[in-house]
Amino acid sequence: MGTGPLDSLSYSELTARRIADAVLRRELSAVEVAGAALGRMDDLDPWLCAFTEVWPARARTVALEVDRAVRRGEALPLAGVPLGLKASEGAGSLQAQRLIAAGCVPVGTTSVAGKGTDWQTWGWTDRGPTVNPWRPDLSPGGSSAGSAAAVGAGCVPLATGSDGAGSVRIPAAWCGIVGAKPTNGALPARDRAGLNVGGPLARTVEDAAAYWQVVIGEDPLRVRPAEPPRAAWSATLGYAATQDEVRGTAWRAARALFASGCVEERETEVALLDPEPAWRGLRSGHPDAEAVRVREENERRLERLFGDVDVLLTPTTPNRPHGHRGPGGAMSVAMAWVFNVSGHPAVTVPAGRTEDGCPVGLQLVGRRGEEATVFSAALAVERSGRGTT
Missing domain, CATH: 3.90.1300.10 (Amidase signature (AS) domain)
Known part of the structure; x- marks a missing residue:
């Protein structure tokens, strides 16, 4: 052997x-x-x-x-x-x-x-x-x-x-x-x-x-989409304070994906509400009226978005890694936890690194139950070479 x-x-x-x-x-x-x-x-x-x-x-x-x-x-x-x-x-x-x-x-x-x-x-x-x-x-x-x-x-x-x-x-x-x-x-x-x-x-x-x-019991790469999925880019989801270098690094990976022809770029506005009240309300087990309002409104907006596109591309986090004393006021979860509230599948792939060597992720989000589309696009990012670290 x-x-x-x-x-x-x-x-x-x-x-x-x-x-x-x-x-x-x-x-x-x-x-x-x-x-x-x-x-x-x-x-x-x-x-x-x-x-x-x-x-x-x-x-x-x-x-x-x-x-x-x-x-x-x-x-x-x-x-x-x-x-x-x-x-x-x-x-x-x-x-x-x-x-x-x-x-x-x-x-x-x-x-x-x-x-x-x-x-x-x-x-x-x-x-x-x-x-x-x-x-x-x-x-x-x-x-x-x-x-x-x-x-x-x-x-x-x-x-x-x-x-x-x-x-x-x-x-x-x-x-x-x-x-x-x-x-x-x-x-x-x-x-x-x-x-x-x-x-x-x-x-x-x-x-x-x-x-x-x-x-899970399914191979998400077994069946590839017959046509290139439609994809939209958002640097902030409408509420996150994304750092410029993180935004730029993730955007270059998204742009390389669009240029590859593996997805079709769609110019679509993405404007969600900050999900923090909804997430905290669900976590507590006793969501108040504001938590319910935010969750229901974001659900409506995501439904409209995924009626127009198959994949949403964002930076995985709005900020680069912080030091060992903690994040300070940064909300590293800002781009991620909205999809824990909504339930949509999401994959992060390497997008590149900042000038001082910090990895940056590109997040790909799809419709609920449609992991195959997300994985197909994620594989295309990986093969484009943008995500090489």
Whole structure:
């Protein structure tokens, strides 16, 4: 199995799909891949602080079981893929169980916001704050902070997250990777408000789609649109205070997508109401009249918008990553949580980086239940080269 040892650097360049293909062909063993993942974690996590727990013995045991299954001829779709698990969910979540059953090898739990830290965009371990792999002096985003940092640093190609206010998309954008929020309700959730849904953090759109096929049960890249989807761009959604450099970086990725011909640009006004009252009202379980008004009005406006276009493009966040002392007055969730309230699916892909090296994400939003259209457009962004980090 394999032609030589897999070093941690070579491992970090492999996507989940490439790992699974190599393990199924017996060009690599799952044990070998797990060893490379654990080695990279040993090298990087002392300063990255992405993992709250590391499971070397468990990882090797599961990897051995995967190798035995492959020898028996079992076609595990994610055979041998190292997996990070968001600490607030762990191995007991439905998405984790389905990924492990598909051949993933769990290597540990990843950080989330700690007590006393800002709920928006932090990760915390007993060794200190989780750092951004591109800019260790800055936050990786959150709350799926450790998952995003681990994928962004090449420790794992795939990790689980959950998104109740952008908690998958924000850290994915800031760590230069792909993150996706399904249509609300696509997975069972403990969140009675209906805002939170599990989703992947991945190196590539195809890896996120592989997660989707295993966890959701549908391959969002299997069927491509017969005609280019109609897409609109909005830098602010009508209410967000988007920083100029973030706006410019995301717009260049959107413009490259339009130029590729994979989508058809539509000049459409996008003017939503700030969703904060609606989100907070739903979260409390007792929405007041203002919360109901904002939610219903945004629903009407989104219905009109998606009657005219198939995909909405925005910056994933209005701001660049902040420092480890917190976001100050910035609302990193501003472009994301409106779609937790409305339930629309959204994917973030790398759009490029700011002059000082901060990754910026481009968010793609589609109609409820139409993830295939969003993934198709996201793949086109990735292949355009604009999102290369």
